[in-house]
Amino acid sequence: xxxxxxxxxxxxxxxxxxxxxxxxxxxxxxxxxxxxxxxxxxxxxxxxxxxxxxxxxxxxxxxxxxxxxxxxxxxxxxxxxxxxxxxxxxxxxxxxxxxxxxxxxxxxxxxxxxxxxxxxxxxxxxxxxxxxxxxxxxxxxxx
Amino acid sequence: xxxxxxxxxxxxxxxxxxxxxxxxxxxxxxxxxxxxxxxxxxxxxxxxxxxxxxxxxxxxxxxxxxxxxxxxxxxxxxxxxxxxxxxxxxxxxxxxxxxxxxxxxxxxxxxxxxxxxxxxxxxxxxxxxxxxxxxxxxxxxxxxxxxxxxxxxxxxxxxxxxxxxxxxxxxxxxxxxxxxxxxxxxxxxxxxxxxxxxxxxxxxxxxxxxxxxxxxxxxxxxxxxxxxxx
Numbered sequence: 001x002x003x004x005x006x007x008x009x010x011x012x013x014x015x016x017x018x019x020x021x022x023x024x025x026x027x028x029x030x031x032x033x034x035x036x037x038x039x040x041x042x043x044x045x046x047x048x049x050x051x052x053x054x055x056x057x058x059x060x061x062x063x064x065x066x067x068x069x070x071x072x073x074x075x076x077x078x079x080x081x082x083x084x085x086x087x088x089x090x091x092x093x094x095x096x097x098x099x100x101x102x103x104x105x106x107x108x109x110x111x112x113x114x115x116x117x118x119x120x121x122x123x124x125x126x127x128x129x130x131x132x133x134x135x136x137x138x139x140x141x142x143x
Numbered sequence: 144x145x146x147x148x149x150x151x152x153x154x155x156x157x158x159x160x161x162x163x164x165x166x167x168x169x170x171x172x173x174x175x176x177x178x179x180x181x182x183x184x185x186x187x188x189x190x191x192x193x194x195x196x197x198x199x200x201x202x203x204x205x206x207x208x209x210x211x212x213x214x215x216x217x218x219x220x221x222x223x224x225x226x227x228x229x230x231x232x233x234x235x236x237x238x239x240x241x242x243x244x245x246x247x248x249x250x251x252x253x254x255x256x257x258x259x260x261x262x263x264x265x266x267x268x269x270x271x272x273x274x275x276x277x278x279x280x281x282x283x284x285x286x287x288x289x290x291x292x293x294x295x296x297x298x299x300x301x302x303x304x305x306x307x308x309x310x311x312x313x314x315x316x317x318x319x320x321x322x323x324x325x326x327x328x329x330x331x332x333x334x335x336x337x338x339x340x341x342x343x344x345x346x347x348x349x350x351x352x353x354x355x356x357x358x359x360x361x362x363x364x365x366x367x368x369x370x371x372x373x
Contacts, residue, residue: 036373043372046169070371077368081171104166104369115366119175119357 035064035071042074051081069099077108085120088112165372172363179313179323179358181227181264188230188262188316189218191238193246195271195308205305209272213309220352221266225359230260243269247312250319257316265316271308275330305331307351313358327354 042057055078062071072095079088092109095102192214194206214232221227236256240246246267256265280297287294307330313323329351356362 039371040373043167043370046370047167051171073369074371077169077171077370080173080366080368083174083176104371108368111366111368115173115364119173119364 031064035061035068038064039071039074042078046074046078046081051078054078055082067098069095069102069105072098073102073105073108076105076112080112085116089116166369167372168367169370171366171368173366175357175362175364177358177360177362178325181359183226185228185263186230186261187221187227188233188256188260188265189214189221189267190232190236190256190265191246191267192217193238193241193243193267193269195243195269195310196241197271205272205274206270209305209307210270213268213270217266217268217355220355221359224352224356227359230262233260243267243310243312247314247321247324253314253316253319262316264322265314267312267314269310273306273308275302275304275306307331309351311355311358323358325354325358327351 038057038061042054042061045051045057046054055075058071058074058078062068062075065071072091076088076091076095079085079091089112092105092112095105096109099105192210194210218229218232222229233256238246238252239249246252253265256262280299282295283298284293285296286292307328309327309329311323311325311327312321314320315322353362
């Protein structure tokens with residue numbers, strides 16, 4: 001009976017963890033490996049302050065394995081560093097739509113909103129940055 | 144059977160661990176564009192600094208001091224921090240109205256300043272200073288470290304100082320067109336006993352300084368973000 005319970009537990013862990021682990025880069029696949037390499041390279045570039053290079057690498061990683069919260073997080077941070085604040089907001093929101101529990105995304109978005117309210121939004125048109133992000137999104141899709 | 148289960152568990156955890164992405168805090172200097180793009184060779188005239196009219200109240204000494212101090216402070220910030228070329232102050236400058244909103248519509252006034260000083264840009268402001276004196280007692284909860292019980296105690300709360308509300312306008316002297324209108328508020332904490340001393344009214348007002356400088360020159364703001372490393 002105990003063995004059966006243990007097997008069920010193992011099966012449950014495998015069922016819950018494996019799909020998200022595999023989705024987190026498609027480890028075995030070639031695009032997955034390439035995306036990981038791009039992410040690593042981008043991270044190194046970012047740490048040296050080469051944020052344009054970092055953004056390019058993160059975007060390549062996203063092209064290779066689209067729709068991953070951790071890649072979207074890095075893209076959003078790199079967009080911020082490159083002064084693309086409206087785009088960064090959209091990317092944070094997209095990332096959180098993919099994985100609402102991603103702690104880094106949530107923390108970064110909260111910090112970004114604080115920064116946005118303090119430095120970007122003018123008092124007379126101090127809207128919620130999310131509204132501005134939606135407007136920017138509309139402009140992008142209509143353009 | 145148990146061994147097999149343990150093996151499956153180990154493999155599952157290994158794959159999950161390998162896939163889990165590492166993350167690091169990184170510091171970024173976010174560049175903020177100036178709100179007013181300048182060539183850098185403009186002649187800038189500072190003035191007039193007006194006192195915001197208040198209904199039912201005359202001009203008080205604090206208003207006069209604040210306006211004078213603000214002009215000194217503004218000139219210092221624009222020259223030192225924004226690196227602007229400032230024209231000498233004009234002591235004889237007498238605006239036809241004391242309301243900045245009305246004055247901005249008077250293109251002739253700005254044109255006259257341009258003729259007299261050769262200014263390309265004019266930085267004018269209206270300032271409203273409120274002296275806040277809201278000290279008093281309030282009740283707060285605290286847990287005694289000795290017996291762990293929650294008690295209530297009276298604490299003195301001081302909310303005293305100067306509250307600034309400043310309307311800053313930058314006018315194109317050639318056309319009289321308002322190129323920028325900025326409303327800035329800030330608060331300077333001041334000890335209740337020193338509320339009558341109007342010295343150093345604008346020192347250490349970082350919000351105000353940041354906003355003023357940000358109108359004319361790019362700034363870098365240091366922020367922290369979490370970045371995945373792989």
